[in-house]
Amino acid sequence: MMDKHNSALPGPDDIYREVLPNGIVVLTRSNFNSPSVVVSGYFDAGTLFDPDEKLGLADFVTSALMRGTKKRTFDKIYNELESVGANLGFSSGVHKSGFNGRSLAEDLPLLLNLLSESLIAPSFPKAEMEKLRAQLLTGLSIRSQDTSDMASMVFDEILFKGHPYSRPEDGHPETVKKITRDDLVKFHRDHYGPRGMVIVIVGEVNSEDAVRQVRRAFGGWRVKGQKEALELPSFKPLKKTVSRHHRIAGKSQSDLIIGTNGPKRRDPEFMSASLGNSILGQFGMMGRIGDVVREKSGLAYYAYSSLSAGLGPGSWEVSAGVNPQNVKKATDLILAELRRFVVDGVTADELADSKANFIGRLPLSLESNGGVAGALLNIERHDLGMDYYRRYENLVNEVTADEVLTTARKFIDPDKLAIAVAGP
Amino acid sequence: MSNSLTLTTLSNGLKVLLKEIHTAPIISSWLWYRVGSRDEVQGRTGISHWVEHMQFKGTDQFPANILDKSISREGGTWNAMTYMDWTAYFETMPADKIDLGLRLESDRMVNSHFDENEVASERTVIISEREGNENEPLFTLGEAIQQTAFRVHPYHHEVIGDMADLRTMTRDDLYTHYRNFYVPNNAVMAVAGDFDRNTMLSRIRELFEPIPAGNEPVRIARPELAQNGEVRLSVEGPGATCYIQVCYRFPAASHPDFFPLSVLDSLLSGPSNLNMFSGGISNKTSRLYRALVDKELVVNVQGGAQATIDPFLYSITMTLHPKRKPEQALSALDKEIQRVKEEKVSKEEIKRAIKQARALFAYGSENITNQAFWLGYAEMFANYEWFQTYLDKLSKVTAKDIQRVANEYFKPQSRVIGTYVPKDGRAS
Numbered sequence: 035m036m037d038k039h040n041s042a043l044p045g046p047d048d049i050y051r052e053v054l055p056n057g058i059v060v061l062t063r064s065n066f067n068s069p070s071v072v073v074s075g076y077f078d079a080g081t082l083f084d085p086d087e088k089l090g091l092a093d094f095v096t097s098a099l100m101r102g103t104k105k106r107t108f109d110k111i112y113n114e115l116e117s118v119g120a121n122l123g124f125s126s127g128v129h130k131s132g133f134n135g136r137s138l139a140e141d142l143p144l145l146l147n148l149l150s151e152s153l154i155a156p157s158f159p160k161a162e163m164e165k166l167r168a169q170l171l172t173g174l175s176i177r178s179q180d181t182s183d184m185a186s187m188v189f190d191e192i193l194f195k196g197h198p199y200s201r202p203e204d205g206h207p208e209t210v211k212k213i214t215r216d217d218l219v220k221f222h223r224d225h226y227g228p229r230g231m232v233i234v235i236v237g238e239v240n241s242e243d244a245v246r247q248v249r250r251a252f253g254g255w256r257v258k259g260q261k262e263a264l265e266l267p268s269f270k271p272l273k274k275t276v277s278r279h280h281r282i283a284g285k286s287q288s289d290l291i292i293g294t295n296g297p298k299r300r301d302p303e304f305m306s307a308s309l310g311n312s313i314l315g316q317f318g319m320m321g322r323i324g325d326v327v328r329e330k331s332g333l334a335y336y337a338y339s340s341l342s343a344g345l346g347p348g349s350w351e352v353s354a355g356v357n358p359q360n361v362k363k364a365t366d367l368i369l370a371e372l373r374r375f376v377v378d379g380v381t382a383d384e385l386a387d388s389k390a391n392f393i394g395r396l397p398l399s400l401e402s403n404g405g406v407a408g409a410l411l412n413i414e415r416h417d418l419g420m421d422y423y424r425r426y427e428n429l430v431n432e433v434t435a436d437e438v439l440t441t442a443r444k445f446i447d448p449d450k451l452a453i454a455v456a457g458p
Numbered sequence: 459m460s461n462s463l464t465l466t467t468l469s470n471g472l473k474v475l476l477k478e479i480h481t482a483p484i485i486s487s488w489l490w491y492r493v494g495s496r497d498e499v500q501g502r503t504g505i506s507h508w509v510e511h512m513q514f515k516g517t518d519q520f521p522a523n524i525l526d527k528s529i530s531r532e533g534g535t536w537n538a539m540t541y542m543d544w545t546a547y548f549e550t551m552p553a554d555k556i557d558l559g560l561r562l563e564s565d566r567m568v569n570s571h572f573d574e575n576e577v578a579s580e581r582t583v584i585i586s587e588r589e590g591n592e593n594e595p596l597f598t599l600g601e602a603i604q605q606t607a608f609r610v611h612p613y614h615h616e617v618i619g620d621m622a623d624l625r626t627m628t629r630d631d632l633y634t635h636y637r638n639f640y641v642p643n644n645a646v647m648a649v650a651g652d653f654d655r656n657t658m659l660s661r662i663r664e665l666f667e668p669i670p671a672g673n674e675p676v677r678i679a680r681p682e683l684a685q686n687g688e689v690r691l692s693v694e695g696p697g698a699t700c701y702i703q704v705c706y707r708f709p710a711a712s713h714p715d716f717f718p719l720s721v722l723d724s725l726l727s728g729p730s731n732l733n734m735f736s737g738g739i740s741n742k743t744s745r746l747y748r749a750l751v752d753k754e755l756v757v758n759v760q761g762g763a764q765a766t767i768d769p770f771l772y773s774i775t776m777t778l779h780p781k782r783k784p785e786q787a788l789s790a791l792d793k794e795i796q797r798v799k800e801e802k803v804s805k806e807e808i809k810r811a812i813k814q815a816r817a818l819f820a821y822g823s824e825n826i827t828n829q830a831f832w833l834g835y836a837e838m839f840a841n842y843e844w845f846q847t848y849l850d851k852l853s854k855v856t857a858k859d860i861q862r863v864a865n866e867y868f869k870p871q872s873r874v875i876g877t878y879v880p881k882d883g884r885a886s
Contacts, residue, residue, distance in 0.1 A: 067481040070820040109752070112742040116728070117810050119817025121739040138817050168779060169757040172699060175780075179697040181593055284696030284881070286589035318526035319514070329522070332579035335587035355590050387531045394533015394552055401482055402736070402824040 043400065044409060046420040050241035056228040058252055061410045062235045062244040065403055071142050071237030072403035073122075073149060074411060076130035078230035081203045082264050083221070088213050090170070090205020095221050096124040096131050097170065099152040101162035108162055111148060120145055124152070126203050129263070129345050130230075130415075136403070139238035143247055150251035153226060158218045167210065174207050182355070184280050184456035185289035192276045192452035193295060193349060197269050227257030234410045236403040269347040271295055277453035288358045288457025292368050293351030296445055299343040299416045303444065305429055306437040307341055307350070312388040313380045313438075314371070315339025315352055322375070326367050327354055333364050345415075350445055358458045365453065373448045379439030392430045396423065463833075463842065464655045468663060470671040471643025475833045475842060476658055477650040479826055485651030486550040486830035489563045490838060492646075493639035494543045495617045496767065497678060502627055504619015505635045507540040508584055512632060513547065514538070515576040517569035520562055522576070532558060535827075540617055543767045544838040550827045553652040557661065563647075564665035567640050577629040585625070588618050595695055595878045596703075596775065602693045603705055603876040607771060611682040641672025648834035651826045682769070685872040692877045700778040701878040702756075702787060706868050708772040711765035711839040717851045718859040719763065719772070719867065724811035725803060725860075726794070727761025727774060732848075733822035734831045739814065746774065749794045754779050755787040767839045771874075772867070784877050798864040802857040812852050819849070 042048070050062045081092040100122070101108045115122055120137035122145060133153075137145045177183045187202050194200035204210075233252070235244040272294065297303045315323035320338040327337035337354035352372070356364045399405050400423070413422050464476040494506050516522035529536045534551035536559070549559030591597040601616050608614040618624075647666070649658060685707065709715050723730055728741025741747050741760070750756045758777040764770055776787055822828045836844040 065824075068820055068824045070817070070824060109743060109748070112740065116739060116741070116743050117813065119729070119739055119814035121737070123740070136821060138820055165752075165754055168754065168781075172757045172777060172780060175698045176777075179595075179699070282696070286592040287586065318523075318530050325523070328583055329579070332582035333586065335583055335590055355586065357586060357589055387527060390531045391533055394531070394555070395535065396533070397482060397484060397552060398533065398535060398550060401484060401826065404824075 043396065043423040043426070044406060045424045049410060049420055050245070051420070052245050054228070054249060054253055056253065056255055057231070058228045058248070058255075059232045059414060060235070060245050060248045061232070061414060062239070062241040063406055063410065064238070064240055065236060065406065066238050068403070069139050069238050070403060071137060071139050071145075071235060071239055072407045073135045073142070073145055073233065073235050074133065074404075074407040075231065075233040076127070076132040076411065076415070077153070077226065078263055079131045079221070079225040080127050080129040081201070082128055082198055082266075083225055083261075084201070084205070086201075087209060088217060089201055089209040090203075091213055091217055091221055092131060093126040093204050094166070094170065094210065094213050095218050096126045097166055098158055098163060098218055099124050099156045101166060102157045102159040103151045104155040104157050105151060108159070111152070114144060115148060118144065122148060128199065128203065142235075142239055142244075146247050146251040150255070154255055156222060158215055158222075160215055163215050163218065170204070170210055171207055174204065174210065177204070179282060181282055181285055181287060181289040181456040184282060185291045185353075185454045188278050188280045188456060189291040189293065189351065189452055189454035192278060192454060193272065193293070194269070197267060199269075199346065224259075224261050227260030228252065228255045229257075229260050230263070232411065232414050234407045236407045236410070266346045269295065272450045272452060275449060275451045275453065278455070280454070280456040281458065282456055283458055285358075285457050287355050288361050288455055290354050290356060290361055290364055291351050291454045292365065292372070292451055293349055294446055294451055296341050296348035296350035297343055297441070298346060298348060301343075303441040304343055306433045306441040307343075307445065309385060309388050309392065309430070309433050310375070310380065310438040310442050311339055311341040311350065312391065313384045314375055317384075317388050317391060322371050323352055323368060326371055327364055331363070331367060333360050333367070337364070361455055361457070369448060372446055372451070376439075376442050376446050376448060379442065380435055382435055385433070385435050385438065389430050389433070393427050396426060464659065465842070466659065468642065468667050470667060470669055472666050473646045473837065474659065474662055475646065475648045475837070476655045477829065477833060478653060478655055479650055479829060480652050482826060483553045483652050484550060484826050485553045485556040485649060485653055486548060486827040487556055487559045487563070487649045488546055488548040488647070488830050488834045489567075490544055490546045490646040490648065490834040491639055492543070492644050492838065493545050493675070494541050495615060495619075496542050496612045497639065497675070498612055498615070498619070499678065501623060502631055502635070503615040503623045504584070504617070505623075505627060505631060506545055507617050507619065508580065508624075508627065509632055509636050510538050510540045510545050511580050511584060512572050512576065512636070513566050513570055515573065515580070516571055517565050519565050519569065525562065528558060529562070534559065542613055542617060542770070546834065548827065548830065550830075556651075556653070560661060560665055564669065567642065567645070567666075568669055570636065572629055572633045572636065574629050577632060581624065584618070585621070588621060588624060591618060595697060595699070595701055595880075598695055599693050599701055599703055599876050599878045602691055603703055603773075603874050606689055606691055606876075607685070607705060607874045608682050610680045611768060612678055612680065613682070613768065613770060639675050641675070642666060642669050643671045644675050646834050646837045648830055648837070650830035650833060687871050689874045690877075691874070692879050694879045694881055697880040698780075698882050700784060700880055702776045702778060702784050703773055703876045704788070704791060705771040705773045705874045705876075707769060707872045708763045708867060709769050710767060711844070715863050715867070716765070718855045718863045721808055721811045721852060721855045722798065722860050722864060723761060723763060723772070724814055725807050726798070727759060729811065729814040729818060730762040731818055733818060733828050734835075735825055735828040736821045738818065745794050745797075746791065749790050750776060750787060753790065755782050755790050765839050788875070795864070795868050799861065799868065803860050805857065808855060808857065808860070812849065815849060815852055
């Protein structure tokens with residue numbers, strides 16, 4: 035019984051990968067433990083293509099894809115999905131936009147059909163676009179009152195000043211108001227296409243069948259003149275610490291983010307930075323940061339650090355939600371921890387703990403279909419190799435305390451930080 | 459055989475549910491206590507949640523800073539949650555490491571320190587948690603509605619508790635609450651995953667059976683009175699977005715009407731998701747979405763009931779369209795409510811609700827932590843059979859049942875309507 039575990043980590047012998055003639059990459063892995071499937075993926079139509087004055091365009095397009103197609107109305111699309119308890123949604127990212135859907139295995143053909151129709155033949159009905167605009171604008175109005183969202187936005191503006199990463203993907207009210215239906219149609223025509231698209235299917239379906247279904251839904255998609263991805267401009271790290279306080283009146287709590295840039299996902303320092311970050315603000319009850327800010331000082335309900343690493347320069351952030359009167363106190367404590375981190379590094383015991391945590395929790399993160407789908411997307415997007423999750427234990431174990439310190443010093447300079455606060 | 463259930467009660471009253479699932483080398487273990495905000499009096503609101511926090515502050519065997527590290531080191535995830543009716547602690551770990559979770563739970567059922575200094579630092583942490591909640595318009599609105607809907611019953615206050623009580627409760631208050639409610643005869647242990655049931659059961663006996671049964675906890679017996687007339691309230695706060703919440707009285711989860719009402723909920727606002735570790739589905743073809751969002755009266759509508767021991771609320775939450783007035787949304791809502799009272803729903807709509815529930819169950823069964831959650835969760839307000847027969851019970855629901863419960867529960871004179879009035883960013 036025990037050796038039949040489906041959770042043997044995904045690897046070359048149970049991930050199936052095929053490239054369709056039109057360029058779409060399909061990855062699948064079967065899981066017959068539950069009668070459900072997940073469909074996930076991405077395509078080359080991120081917010082990098084947004085002009086500044088129409089920021090939020092790529093996001094508007096992804097939100098509009100299911101508002102009507104050449105064959106079906108908005109209500110019809112969702113009626114088919116919801117009647118079988120399925121779910122499908124699109125979201126925008128800076129480089130890529132993506133989709134995520136799930137259904138009972140018996141409804142996979144329906145799910146793929148609606149996915150392809152939405153991607154290939156959206157009709158952007160005028161009336162639906164205006165309804166959607168009101169919803170997006172309300173979302174932005176709610177964002178402007180959210181201390182956590184606003185701290186994060188201000189942080190990106192400071193850290194990535196002059197770089198496209200400084201822009202919020204969902205735009206600003208004034209830019210979203212300027213977007214016309216023609217803009218949506220043109221964006222879709224220029225940027226949507228099979229090149230650069232990846233589809234992952236995980237669940238109760240065999241690989242052959244899954245690929246056959248993708249071929250049926252997407253095999254005929256050809257687009258002439260799909261625009262090439264843009265080159266990222268170079269990133270200039272901060273020369274000194276920059277702080278900004280964004281006022282939101284009437285709130286009981288302020289959100290605080292302190293940080294700097296971090297490695298790209300493919301950088302050799304990624305693993306040592308991840309382990310360092312775990313010690314700094316994740317392990318146990320949120321690492322050293324949690325210990326100092328929450329456990330010892332009782333200043334915050336949440337205080338932790340996070341690393342965000344993608345195709346371009348990443349960020350390394352410490353976040354906390356604190357009483358407006360305690361912002362200074364919490365900032366000082368966090369700065370002291372960052373200093374200690376780059377001066378003394380981490381101990382052998384701390385590193386051993388975080389390594390054990392990384393290795394031990396891997397099966398847990400790969401338990402659900404969604405977890406496995408995320409892993410396969412990760413492999414494909416960052417070219418990690420089909421055997422990445424099988425090699426993972428070694429990759430983790432190879433990292434030394436010296437490497438963690440070198441990496442910490444490479445990225446974190448306690449005198450060159452972005453400090454963002456949103457609150458009263 | 460591998461998926462059948464073992465159910466037993468130890469000599470000290472601890473109820474144990476075990477379910478072998480051999481799909482992954484993972485075990486999830488949950489310990490549930492029958493204690494929550496329903497067991498709190500004025501002056502000590504929020505005490506159950508605070509006790510839950512103190513359970514992470516250490517025992518002799520597992521001092522605070524050792525405790526969290528030992529679980530993380532083994533690659534486990536763990537957490538705890540406090541609700542109106544219950545408090546639950548779980549560890550999900552690689553199968554060969556679960557013993558640590560079991561030892562930890564048996565230890566902290568009796569041996570937690572509740573150190574005076576730890577109480578002091580946790581006080582400010584919880585106050586900070588509450589301040590974070592207060593940043594959210596829907597928290598302040600929900601709190602105002604609950605205290606209006608429940609004058610007598612302790613569902614009156616939020617689980618986090620009132621600020622006044624968070625400032626004044628003492629270490630002894632907390633410790634007494636802990637001793638009163640953290641007894642094996644007031645707990646349910648639910649474990650699911652990759653184990654042999656006999657081995658697991660004997661280990662649980664070994665660890666938990668030596669803990670003596672305690673007195674049966676005393677419950678607050680203050681049933682809420684019938685509401686005789688619609689109540690409207692408003693809460694002002696920062697922002698530019700108006701929210702409206704309409705709450706009707708709902709029966710206890712163990713009441714037979716809960717099932718036709720669940721189908722009705724599915725038709726009105728999309729199916730409620732009973733999974734804790736798996737997302738739900740969209741509701742864009744529910745009746746309320748079509749009548750309110752499609753018609754541009756609101757930009758979002760959500761509805762749902764919670765499974766509770768005593769009658770609680772069914773709430774419909776609307777985010778008002780910037781160009782509309784609350785009354786416009788309310789009158790469109792009333793028309794839809796009137797429609798389910800007057801017209802029988804179609805068989806197709808009922809079938810649809812059942813298929814949605816079946817899909818949500820399939821998603822939830824992808825992960826062992828969620829399956830272990832189900833085992834204990836239903837025990838808190840009914841029993842595990844409640845889940846096992848859930849789909850059957852839904853499929854027995856008829857159009858007539860739905861019409862009857864719509865008329866019985868969706869009464870204007872027993873509802874509370876709350877509006878969050880935005881002050882456009884000016885300080886409140």
